[in-house]
Amino acid sequence: MMLDDGVHDEELRQAAQRLGAAAAERVDVERTAEAVLARLRAGDAPARSRIRWIQPAWLRAAAVVVLMIGVGTLLVHRFNPPTVSDRRAARAAGGEIGDMSSGQLQTVLAALDEPAEMPAVHAAEAGLEDLTESQLQSLLRTMEE
Amino acid sequence: MAPAEPALAPAEDAQLIAAWQAGDERAAAELVRRHARAVARFLVGAGAPDADLDDLVQETFIRAFRAVATFRSQCQFRTWLLTIAGNALKDLGRRLARRRVVPLDERLESKDGDPHERTVAGETEERLRRGLTRLPRMQREVFLLRAQQGLEYGEIAAALDTTPGAARVHYHHAVKRLKEWLK
Numbered sequence: 001m002m003l004d005d006g007v008h009d010e011e012l013r014q015a016a017q018r019l020g021a022a023a024a025e026r027v028d029v030e031r032t033a034e035a036v037l038a039r040l041r042a043g044d045a046p047a048r049s050r051i052r053w054i055q056p057a058w059l060r061a062a063a064v065v066v067l068m069i070g071v072g073t074l075l076v077h078r079f080n081p082p083t084v085s086d087r088r089a090a091r092a093a094g095g096e097i098g099d100m101s102s103g104q105l106q107t108v109l110a111a112l113d114e115p116a117e118m119p120a121v122h123a124a125e126a127g128l129e130d131l132t133e134s135q136l137q138s139l140l141r142t143m144e145e
Numbered sequence: 146m147a148p149a150e151p152a153l154a155p156a157e158d159a160q161l162i163a164a165w166q167a168g169d170e171r172a173a174a175e176l177v178r179r180h181a182r183a184v185a186r187f188l189v190g191a192g193a194p195d196a197d198l199d200d201l202v203q204e205t206f207i208r209a210f211r212a213v214a215t216f217r218s219q220c221q222f223r224t225w226l227l228t229i230a231g232n233a234l235k236d237l238g239r240r241l242a243r244r245r246v247v248p249l250d251e252r253l254e255s256k257d258g259d260p261h262e263r264t265v266a267g268e269t270e271e272r273l274r275r276g277l278t279r280l281p282r283m284q285r286e287v288f289l290l291r292a293q294q295g296l297e298y299g300e301i302a303a304a305l306d307t308t309p310g311a312a313r314v315h316y317h318h319a320v321k322r323l324k325e326w327l328k
Contacts, residue, residue: 009320011269012269012273012292012320012323012324012327013292015267015269015270015273016190016273016288016289016292016293017292017293018267018270019186019189019190019270019273019274019277019293020185020186020187020188020189020190020293021186023185023186023189023195023198024182024183024185024186024189025182027181027182027185027198027199027202029177029178029181029182030178032177032181032199032202032203032206033173033174033177033178033181034174035203036173036174036177036203036206036207036210037170037173037174039203039207040173040207040210040211043207043211
């Protein structure tokens with residue numbers, strides 16, 4: 001096709017193909033490749049994406065820790081059973097007292113209320129060998145009743 | 146119409162893209178080597194100032210590599226690159242306009258470069274360069290993709306998100322106006 005002014009389609013196309021050819025030849029493709037890679041390595045986009053992913057990770061970890069502490073505390077308070085030794089001690093004390101008659105309990109209480117009749121014995125030194133003969137006999141009588 | 150620079154086999158580019166996505170920087174470098182000059186020619190045709198040409202080429206590849214996951218092979222990788230180059234040039238124009246250092250039209254018609262080359266360059270070529278800056282962006286890019294890069298209308302349409310028929314119309318409008326200005 002040719003217009004009246006003489007400009008061919010082909011001429012236009014060839015001019016378009018020449019357009020920028022010299023400038024393109026001046027582009028140092030190796031240097032361009034190196035610069036592109038350097039800018040990609042130092043780019044802020046990957047850093048932003050890292051931050052985006054780290055933040056939820058930290059939040060998730062913190063949430064898990066808080067949840068574990070909460071659940072643990074709840075379980076300790078709700079389901080903490082008495083230890084075996086605690087149970088044995090309670091059973092033993094309850095059993096001995098429960099086995100006593102009302103008379104025996106009154107005698108024991110009376111003995112406890114009359115410390116002045118016994119020689120003062122320091123708690124740390126208290127023992128059967130420290131009791132006098134009369135005290136031992138009194139204790140034995142109480143236990144035999 | 147034979148392309149000025151024959152497009153490389155899409156499969157080869159696809160392999161390099163996959164390698165880059167897997168972290169192989171050599172693949173990215175090879176893609177730059179293959180397409181940098183075509184991108185530069187397109188940018189010059191679209192009115193890129195010579196002084197900003199290197200930066201624009203780099204910016205084009207950086208944008209492409211960062212967004213390569215969005216490339217669905219709807220067109221050739223080079224064609225996709227050229228559309229990114231067009232966007233990079235448009236963004237440069239906006240930045241220059243905001244700075245108001247040099248009026249955009251004057252900047253895009255910059256006379257930078259080797260004066261000797263400009264002297265020997267054909268008058269038609271120089272007038273074409275000026276004429277292209279006066280075209281609407283779509284007409285300019287369709288004309289360059291068709292006349293300079295030798296692409297088919299279907300490929301152009303896929304790259305510019307339009308139809309082949311619309312691309313053909315844009316091309317003919319561009320040719321008609323350019324011929325009027327080249328009289």
